[in-house]
Amino acid sequence: MRRRIEETITEAAGSPPVRFRPMGGGCVADVSRVTLEDGRTVVAKTGDAGSGLDLEGFMLRYLRQKGGLPVPDVLYADDGLLLMSCLEVAGGISPGAQAEAADLLAALHGVGARNFGFERDTVIGGLHQPNPETAGWIDFFRDQRILYMGRQALDSGRLPGDLMTRLERLAGRLGDWIDAGTAPSLIHGDMWTGNVLCNHGRISGFVDPAIYYADAEIELAFSTLFGTFGDAFFGRYREHRPLRPGFFEERVGLYNLYPLLVHVRLFGGSYVGSVDRTLARFGC
Secondary structure, X not given: OHHHHXXXXXXXXXXXXXXXXXXXXXXXXXXXXXXXXXXXXEEEEEOOOOOOHHHXXXXXXXXXXXXXXXXXXXXXXXXXXXXXXXXXXXXXXOHHHXXXXXXXXXXXXXXXXXXXXXXXXXXXXXXXXXXXXXXXXXHHHHHHXXXXXXXXXXXXXXXXXXXXXXXXXXXXXXXXXXXXXOOOEEEOOOOOHHHEEEEOOEEEEEOOOXXXXXXXXXXXXXXXXXXXXXXXXXXXXXHHOOOOOOHHHHHHHHHOHHHHHHHHHHHOOHHHHHHHHHHHHOOO
């Protein structure tokens, strides 16, 4: 396995690897910083069959080609190996970087499509993410996001049955809070701090996408869940794309049910309580 990886890296990068240094952050794959014989550095993600690394490579290329988002160059991608350029990283997400991210994501969200979903299914945190093209956003968010991931979490034994019943009750009422007339926007899909790379106060790139066409609000909501972006981001984003009334008051919590359910499916634990509190907040 290691020899095949080394041979593939040599062919794809044009120089043999001489050092592998493990990096953190891999959810379903091992991530290494690889020093090549010619002095260059690349990043290699390796995983078992079904890890979705070929799909990740496709998504990175799609984000760059369709949305102009800064992402690593994909040098090679198959089901077991993703080889990328190494982005420079130093420091956290400063207010200036948040404003730059707002410019970049507003442009990305300006890329539209006929339907919600995507041309193929994708992955989030290594989990299958279904994307059947759907005309209505409420239908898509209900069936392919919260109900789908809720059932996955239920089947894993991490989501209690009574919470699934309450989730189904909420799913039938989404029209109380969500505008049915929203337009599809291309989103990164996994907008948390670990996927936003900065270098001395500037955005160097975005990694680990989970793309599809959605109401852009779901991306904005996700960015608040773990404190990725704050006032500096949203103040700048509004200059490009105004936020509809009720976003912070209602829909942030509603849309964040999806990443919370992803985390319940993956980890269980305290995320179950977060889902419980969100459902209670919406009267379910």
